[in-house]
Amino acid sequence: MNYLNPRHLQAFVSAVELGSMVKASEALHLGQPALSQAISKLESIAGFKLFDRTTRSLALTPAGKVFYEDARSVLEQNQRLLANIHQWSEARIGSVCLMSIPSVAQFLLPGAVRDFAHAHPEVKVDVHDLPDRQLAEQIRLGQGDMAIQTLGFEDENCQSLPLLTDPLRWVAVQSHPLSTKKNIGPKDIMHETLIVLRKGSVFREMMDPLLREALADIKVVEVDQPSTLLSMVASGVGIALLPALCCPSDGPVIHRSWQGGDVSRTIVLTRPQGRALMPASRALGRFILDQLGNGLIDIPTGVQRIVASDAELNAFLSDA
Numbered sequence: 001m002n003y004l005n006p007r008h009l010q011a012f013v014s015a016v017e018l019g020s021m022v023k024a025s026e027a028l029h030l031g032q033p034a035l036s037q038a039i040s041k042l043e044s045i046a047g048f049k050l051f052d053r054t055t056r057s058l059a060l061t062p063a064g065k066v067f068y069e070d071a072r073s074v075l076e077q078n079q080r081l082l083a084n085i086h087q088w089s090e091a092r093i094g095s096v097c098l099m100s101i102p103s104v105a106q107f108l109l110p111g112a113v114r115d116f117a118h119a120h121p122e123v124k125v126d127v128h129d130l131p132d133r134q135l136a137e138q139i140r141l142g143q144g145d146m147a148i149q150t151l152g153f154e155d156e157n158c159q160s161l162p163l164l165t166d167p168l169r170w171v172a173v174q175s176h177p178l179s180t181k182k183n184i185g186p187k188d189i190m191h192e193t194l195i196v197l198r199k200g201s202v203f204r205e206m207m208d209p210l211l212r213e214a215l216a217d218i219k220v221v222e223v224d225q226p227s228t229l230l231s232m233v234a235s236g237v238g239i240a241l242l243p244a245l246c247c248p249s250d251g252p253v254i255h256r257s258w259q260g261g262d263v264s265r266t267i268v269l270t271r272p273q274g275r276a277l278m279p280a281s282r283a284l285g286r287f288i289l290d291q292l293g294n295g296l297i298d299i300p301t302g303v304q305r306i307v308a309s310d311a312e313l314n315a316f317l318s319d320a
Helices: 006-018 021-027 032-046 062-087 102-107 109-119 132-139 201-210 226-232 277-293 310-317
Strands: 052-053 059-060 094-100 122-127 148-149 158-173 193-197 221-223 242-243 251-258 264-272
Touching: 006 021, 006 032, 006 059, 006 062, 021 032, 021 158, 032 062, 059 062, 094 102, 094 109, 094 132, 094 277, 102 109, 102 122, 102 251, 109 122, 109 277, 122 277, 148 277, 158 226, 158 277, 158 310, 193 201, 193 226, 193 242, 201 242, 201 264, 221 226, 226 242, 226 251, 264 277, 277 310
Parallel strands: 094 122, 094 148, 193 221
Antiparallel strands: 052 059, 148 264, 158 242, 158 251, 158 264
């Protein structure tokens, strides 16, 4: 199969546009014999002469004129292709679908997504905030480039990198008698009303061991939504235990350290194995991790960052 070498095409186009083999060889930093050989190779493949050569002029043959227009078009397309490749490889263009559990999407991602957009204005970022089970199902269906979710809910075909430890916190109205106490445990709340989410939620699964053991005798009010739970607490109906990421940072509700055993969840960054991570997605993942590491993302009180080694980070982001 005959192959039109782009370097040969460039030699031919340069000779035409500069009107001289000598000038073309100087512009391309190519010896005249090599330039002549390149054009001869094109003529051999084409099966006709491209130039009518004389000692004083370099004129295109009729077929050479058509060949010149096509050659220039090929070189322009090649330049556009290379420019697009460079833009993709440098994460200057592209798109990212980031999936996240709501607590992270609401409290940690807005600033990072904003700053990333400033640094990569031509990259489109979509954020889908879904509960863990829905998020995991979307990943199984092939949606999303990366996800931030609770450890234990990630798909078995996902690679994960631990980000945060998110412990339970005691949550109550500001005027609560225990509001001045720094560390609160089961014995402190046995006569309280505990507002919890109904069974089926991730937060309720975190709570169930406590409700079966240390808090087995406490009065419980069940609700369906975290927003309802917080409204109940703010109204003085009772107290709650919530992961630190879900605790409000201001308003009528406060939160304190919970000393009722090591009850926490681990937040992980995941990506589907076997699916190439595009440069824009890799750039966003590294950007979020760098912002966490440099303290540019405000982590709520109680949440602990899990520091990954450079080797772990590179292994997670690599397609090797």
